[in-house]
Amino acid sequence: MTFTSCRRVPVGRLLAIVTGAVLTGMVALLAAPLGAGTAAAQPPIRLGDQVVDAAGVLAPGDGQRIQRAIDDLDADRGIQMWVVFVDDFGGLTPVEWIRRTVDLSDLGSRDVVLAAATAGGPDAGRLAVTDPIDGLTDDELRSITEDTLLPGLSKQRWVDTAVDAVTEVDDAADDDSRTGLIVGAVLAVLAVLIVLGIGLALLIRRRRGRSVGATASGTPTPAAESSNALTVDELADEPLGVLDAWSLEVLTATDDVVTTSADELDLAVEEFGVAATAPFSRALADAQQTLTASFAARHRLDRAPDVAEAERRGVLTQIITSCSDADALLDAQAPAFDRLRDLSTDADVRLGSLRDRVAQTTARIADGERLLVDLAARRGGTAPSFIADNIRLTREHMQFAEDSLVEGADAVTEPSEARGQAVAALRAAEGALCAADTLLDAVDSVCRTSARAGTGLPGLIAAVRAEVAAARRESADGVLDAEIDAAQKALDVADTLRDTDPLLAFGDLADADADLAAALDRLRGAPADHPRSAELVRNALETAEARTQAAADFVVARRGAIGARARILLSRAQQLGGGAVAAAESAPDRALVTARRASRVAAEALAAAEADVAAAGIDSAAVLAGILVDSIVRDEVTVGAARPAPRGFTAGGRSPASFGGSSTVGRIGTGERV
Numbered sequence: 001m002t003f004t005s006c007r008r009v010p011v012g013r014l015l016a017i018v019t020g021a022v023l024t025g026m027v028a029l030l031a032a033p034l035g036a037g038t039a040a041a042q043p044p045i046r047l048g049d050q051v052v053d054a055a056g057v058l059a060p061g062d063g064q065r066i067q068r069a070i071d072d073l074d075a076d077r078g079i080q081m082w083v084v085f086v087d088d089f090g091g092l093t094p095v096e097w098i099r100r101t102v103d104l105s106d107l108g109s110r111d112v113v114l115a116a117a118t119a120g121g122p123d124a125g126r127l128a129v130t131d132p133i134d135g136l137t138d139d140e141l142r143s144i145t146e147d148t149l150l151p152g153l154s155k156q157r158w159v160d161t162a163v164d165a166v167t168e169v170d171d172a173a174d175d176d177s178r179t180g181l182i183v184g185a186v187l188a189v190l191a192v193l194i195v196l197g198i199g200l201a202l203l204i205r206r207r208r209g210r211s212v213g214a215t216a217s218g219t220p221t222p223a224a225e226s227s228n229a230l231t232v233d234e235l236a237d238e239p240l241g242v243l244d245a246w247s248l249e250v251l252t253a254t255d256d257v258v259t260t261s262a263d264e265l266d267l268a269v270e271e272f273g274v275a276a277t278a279p280f281s282r283a284l285a286d287a288q289q290t291l292t293a294s295f296a297a298r299h300r301l302d303r304a305p306d307v308a309e310a311e312r313r314g315v316l317t318q319i320i321t322s323c324s325d326a327d328a329l330l331d332a333q334a335p336a337f338d339r340l341r342d343l344s345t346d347a348d349v350r351l352g353s354l355r356d357r358v359a360q361t362t363a364r365i366a367d368g369e370r371l372l373v374d375l376a377a378r379r380g381g382t383a384p385s386f387i388a389d390n391i392r393l394t395r396e397h398m399q400f401a402e403d404s405l406v407e408g409a410d411a412v413t414e415p416s417e418a419r420g421q422a423v424a425a426l427r428a429a430e431g432a433l434c435a436a437d438t439l440l441d442a443v444d445s446v447c448r449t450s451a452r453a454g455t456g457l458p459g460l461i462a463a464v465r466a467e468v469a470a471a472r473r474e475s476a477d478g479v480l481d482a483e484i485d486a487a488q489k490a491l492d493v494a495d496t497l498r499d500t501d502p503l504l505a506f507g508d509l510a511d512a513d514a515d516l517a518a519a520l521d522r523l524r525g526a527p528a529d530h531p532r533s534a535e536l537v538r539n540a541l542e543t544a545e546a547r548t549q550a551a552a553d554f555v556v557a558r559r560g561a562i563g564a565r566a567r568i569l570l571s572r573a574q575q576l577g578g579g580a581v582a583a584a585e586s587a588p589d590r591a592l593v594t595a596r597r598a599s600r601v602a603a604e605a606l607a608a609a610e611a612d613v614a615a616a617g618i619d620s621a622a623v624l625a626g627i628l629v630d631s632i633v634r635d636e637v638t639v640g641a642a643r644p645a646p647r648g649f650t651a652g653g654r655s656p657a658s659f660g661g662s663s664t665v666g667r668i669g670t671g672e673r674v
Contacts, residue, residue: 044100047082048518055085055118062159068303069166075300077173081112083162088119094126125149140172243316248564250323254291255567257665263434264659268341283333287326294319295571331661338673347412347422354429358401361436368440371447379500386554390439396621401432424668427656431627442553449546454502464513483519487512510539537588540595547602548573555609559626561616562609569605573598628654629666
């Protein structure tokens with residue numbers, strides 16, 4: 001099981017994320033001096049969660065607050081941090097206790113452990129790592145420990161101290177350790193330009209609104225204003241609220257053009273081969289990488305509302321400029337792409353090929369409908385909300401494709417001036433077929449994963465029952481009551497849903513299983529020979545993939561209505577999923593934690609996306625799927641003997657989308673792709 005299918009469109013995006021996760025994991029960490037200690041009265045533990053309160057000092061909600069800071073550090077620097085509160089170190093030095101905990105936990109190369117002994121004392125806490133991290137020096141770790149960690153622990157400010165320490169690790173780490181925030185590098189470049197007297201002439205193009213110059217909530221966006229460009233100086237002078245809105249807009253617009261470009265590039269590769277399309281593939285890969293980093297930067301801001309205004313302004317500016325650069329990169333490739341994929345050449349042959357594809361996709365509808373009806377019947381008559389209307393939308397797309405092909409057939413018989421109509425018809429039909437296939441693939445995916453969950457659920461139920469029995473035997477003092485109760489409730493739900501919704505039952509039970517297994521390991525003081533370790537990781541990865549895939553399919557197929565928040569969360573879930581896959585063999589404990597986080601974030605992404613679609617109320621399936629995009633039609637001009645210049649094709653003011661950036665994606669509507 002891998003995450004390579006998490007987002008079918010575009011295919012290359014997740015590959016880039018997974019590759020980045022693997023490369024990030026290869027960077028080395030800073031070594032802390034390790035001291036000797038005596039036998040431990042309270043032994044080191046295997047870390048299953050990133051926040052462990054073995055001392056019982058955290059109140060409800062405190063752990064989530066620390067986890068948010070840890071997530072920010074991960075998004076910003078690619079550093080995994082583990083925070084552990086214990087009563088004391090059992091006679092060991094803090095560093096020795098951490099070293100043994102690291103050995104038991106099989107942590108990776110970019111992990112930092114904060115251990116705090118709540119009993120107090122001059123050596124009550126320590127930060128330690130096992131290998132070098134770029135820019136995080138011994139002196140910096142010592143400074144954080146002496147100036148922040150120990151004073152805070154002495155005042156019993158457990159949560160604030162942990163959050164402050166995590167934040168200071170983030171600040172201390174070298175910018176080169178992560179591409180999520182590259183503001184420092186950008187400011188350095190701009191400083192050089194000033195010194196050289198070149199000035200700040202970089203233009204930031206404003207994008208047109210997605211439909212009427214408005215955000216998903218309907219609020220007019222700055223992009224709807226008349227000005228077309230800003231210098232970096234002018235951008236920096238904008239109010240913070242304006243920059244915030246712009247950053248969300250450019251993330252959404254860039255994600256849209258990247259997805260559309262990937263769609264048509266796939267067709268070009270199929271038609272012309274890898275070598276001929278290599279320049280476009282490189283441009284798209286660069287744009288995808290920039291977009292992923294920008295999503296990560298925005299995610300960090302969203303999780304840190306109290307960040308200083310100067311830092312927030314710098315990050316927002318970087319998101320806008322980076323996405324603008326990625327957008328311009330795709331725009332620059334559009335003319336060459338059109339020369340390679342000249343749709344007006346042999347248009348009649350292309351139309352015939354698309355008719356064959358329409359027939360093939362139409363034949364899939366009956367099977368997809370049967371699967372959906374069967375799934376709904378098992379669930380008491382209701383299909384999952386995120387695929388419930390997939391068949392209806394598919395039929396609308398197929399009707400749109402058929403109508404477009406009829407228009408295209410009429411256009412090819414007209415004089416050459418009308419060939420833009422044929423090009424528009426071809427791209428409209430291609431887009432509709434792609435959207436229909438995505439919708440049908442989503443139904444297939446949910447039904448397939450549901451069946452797989454149903455097959456695996458009886459074995460998981462049996463394993464968790466055995467784990468619950470073991471926990472009850474070993475937890476005579478009730479220390480595991482919370483985990484046992486949660487696992488028992490999940491078992492009860494699984495028994496109820498095993499025939500109706502095995503996918504939901506499997507995911508929830510796998511979560512409770514992992515929590516109980518981690519609690520048992522903490523109780524035992526060291527990981528026993530855990531024969532179910534691989535199973536726990538596999539279950540978590542399968543659950544994460546299913547949830548991330550569902551969110552990705554929903555977002556791609558309805559991107560015309562999806563706002564930035566759902567996309568940011570989806571990108572984060574994909575990044576976490578890729579990291580979990582990369583760590584599955586070498587660091588299964590970390591893979592388990594990361595996969596479970598991916599599941600949670602993917603569920604948030606899907607919920608946000610469904611809310612966006614409900615609020616948008618878009619009636620046209622073609623607009624909902626991003627097949628038709630905004631297009632500004634040029635004013636009619638006269639050429640030569642006063643004959644009108646050919647207009648492009650539009651449908652209700654919208655154009656079929658093409659490979660390119662925001663200035664060229666709707667070029668069919670302006671007559672620029674004929």
